[in-house]
Amino acid sequence: MFIDTHAHLFYDNFQNDLDDVIKRAKENSIDYILVPSTDIETAKKSITLSEKYDFIYVAVGVHPHETKNWDKSILNELKQLSKHNKVVAIGEIGLDYYYDFSPKEKQIEAFKDQINLALELELPIIIHNRDSDSDMFEIISSYCSTGLKAQFHCFNASLDDAIDYIKMNHFISFTGNVTYKKSDELREILKAVDVNHLLLETDAPFMSPMPYRGKRNEPSYLINTVNIISELKNLSVESVGKITSLNAFRIFGIGKKPETSFTYQLGNSLYINVTNRCNADCIFCRRKTDPFISGYNLGMKKSEEPPADVYIREIGDPSKYDEIVFCGYGEPTLRWEVVKEVAEYVKKNGGKTRLNTNGHGNFINKRNIIPEMKGKIDTVSISLNSTDADQYSKLMRVDKDYFNGMINFAKESVNYVDKVIMTVVDIDDVEIPKAKQLVENEIKAEFRIRNYF
Ligand code: SF4
Ligand SMILES: [Zn+2]
Ligand SMILES: [Zn+2]
Known part of the structure; x- marks a missing residue:
């Protein structure tokens, strides 16, 4: 042990x-x-x-x-x-x-x-x-x-x-x-x-x-x-x-690597390891090199990604958790149909849901998925990462257009879910006050600083 x-x-x-x-x-x-x-x-x-x-x-x-x-x-x-x-x-x-x-x-x-x-x-x-x-x-x-x-x-x-x-x-x-x-x-x-x-x-x-x-x-x-x-x-x-x-x-490298976990509990919330893939490639992301958290191994290949019923079975009664969080070291909207199916089950059975996303879901799915969150997702947490499109594009290694796409995703989400949270990582060259102002005054969402890792 x-x-x-x-x-x-x-x-x-x-x-x-x-x-x-x-x-x-x-x-x-x-x-x-x-x-x-x-x-x-x-x-x-x-x-x-x-x-x-x-x-x-x-x-x-x-x-x-x-x-x-x-x-x-x-x-x-x-x-x-x-x-x-x-x-x-x-x-x-x-x-x-x-x-x-x-x-x-x-x-x-x-x-x-x-x-x-x-x-x-x-x-x-x-x-x-x-x-x-x-x-x-x-x-x-x-x-x-x-x-x-x-x-x-x-x-x-x-x-x-x-x-x-x-x-x-x-x-x-x-x-x-x-x-x-x-x-x-x-x-x-x-x-x-x-x-x-x-x-x-x-x-x-x-x-x-x-x-x-x-x-x-x-x-x-x-x-x-x-x-x-x-x-x-x-x-x-x-x-x-x-x-x-x-x-x-x-x-x-001492000991054994644990098996991949499809769900993992942190505090009294149950997290759904939806995917280890992402459309972005953030410079600070550990998803490829170190996909572990609190003793859980979240690394999985595309071929290992389970269908919705595997998650549903592992969740059991969702009302015993504070929240069911779609997260993992990857972008959950890459598997939007699976997320929706699991979220529907959670809502029907008295649970609460949160989606942690980079806000690129519309680009990924090539349609507006925001209205589909209604009644299924209670809280959406979006990584803002920066207030500047250039810096955003450099940090996440994505095209500059994704910055506006993400901002619009957040603005529109406010109409479909109970709570929208926007987060920035506490690395020095991101201007925290400016980000706070943008989130609270323009997007009308809740602002949070998240730890570097
Ligand atoms: S958006 Fe999230 S999962 Fe994707 S590369 Fe960035 S930090 Fe990693
Ligand atoms: Zn010593
Ligand atoms: Zn010593």
């Missing part, structure tokens, strides 16, 4: 009872363990462990503490070691200005060299960061458009940094220190970060959660951290396991 993404099982204090430690991990539902190394010697030890235990994976890298004598030849050794089939990341690497065991310049040089190696090998990185927030942020931001994937282990920077790293599509994990009495600030960050970017870790043998604080940490203690996450995120322990395990699969 759980993946401990950070346990240094190569340390001497595990050597006498490692089999028992592993046995306890298994008994406590730890499916996989990722062992990050700190230098070449521990990388080799970790690989040996991964050969003995099939559920152990490895990251190879040089920890900032060990970078005093960094030189480029070490990169070559890492590169050789990374060829082992159980190596799934470069780590742990980073900056540590708290202990300052190695000069800053050396730490930065080694960190950047290892990031470049990870990019060359198409591997994610595992980051250690202590008292080096501003240099860390500068370095990681400079790799923003490279496709770099990172885990910020034992997160201890600010909430703003956490949010920015998540916008860059990185992952965050907290150790047992979130269970400590004085860790209110960390718990606030944990509460605020998107669960789709959260991983689990112990950092064993360090950072034992309560009630083991001060003792040697081990993977079986992970449940104590999971319980806090479950409480703060208002999710069951099983959901925390499911979501974070899928997250570990997304970044490290």
Whole structure:
């Protein structure tokens, strides 16, 4: 059920009872363990462990503490070691200005060299960061458009940094220190970060959660951290396991990809995964590369798209949900006939419906579909994305005409559905006040800002 993404099982204090430690991990539902190394010697030890235990994976890298004598030849050794089939990341690497065991310049040089190696090998990185927030942020931001994937282990920077790293599509994990009495600030960050970017870790043998604080940490203690996450995120322990395990699969490729879900529940709303296809190709969209949400896999080929009765069967009694939402990572009006059939069923059986769309339904269906929403769709939520046709066309990679088409779709929808909502993504170069004014004053719809992802 759980993946401990950070346990240094190569340390001497595990050597006498490692089999028992592993046995306890298994008994406590730890499916996989990722062992990050700190230098070449521990990388080799970790690989040996991964050969003995099939559920152990490895990251190879040089920890900032060990970078005093960094030189480029070490990169070559890492590169050789990374060829082992159980190596799934470069780590742990980073900056540590708290202990300052190695000069800053050396730490930065080694960190950047290892990031470049990870990019060359198409591997994610595992980051250690202590008292080096501003240099860390500068370095990681400079790799923003490279496709770099990172885990910020034992997160201890600010909430703003956490949010920015998540916008860059990185992952965050907290150790047992979130269970400590004085860790209110960390718990606030944990509460605020998107669960789709959260991983689990112990950092064993360090950072034992309560009630083991001060003792040697081990993977079986992970449940104590999971319980806090479950409480703060208002999710069951099983959901925390499911979501974070899928997250570990997304970044490290550890574990199994779940089957495609045709419907998925978020809060008390049931979402209908109508299609994974879209007529647009937004620069910020994850539909092709990362079609996952809250532990669900929404990726599906056209040939796998189910007929209406499959959705209807999965919905059952629609009145038990707040809303039935036609959504998914794709444009639902591409399958407008299916949406209508399911929506009709929902309305007949006392449910509420919402359509999340890019507003291109009339272009897609080559006719005016707006009057067909009457009595079937209660709320329509349209992505505005921009107030400028040029920017819109660049963001969504569609023809400029689609901008006016979308605006007209929204204006006319007001006459056929109870509520029209228009949303913009909170990326910096979209002018939020202008968008708000357009939506509220001209279109007479409700305005909402939605998160980047
Ligand atoms: S309109 Fe929506 S589904 Fe289509 S590419 Fe843009 S973000 Fe993705
Ligand atoms: Zn660390
Ligand atoms: Zn560590």
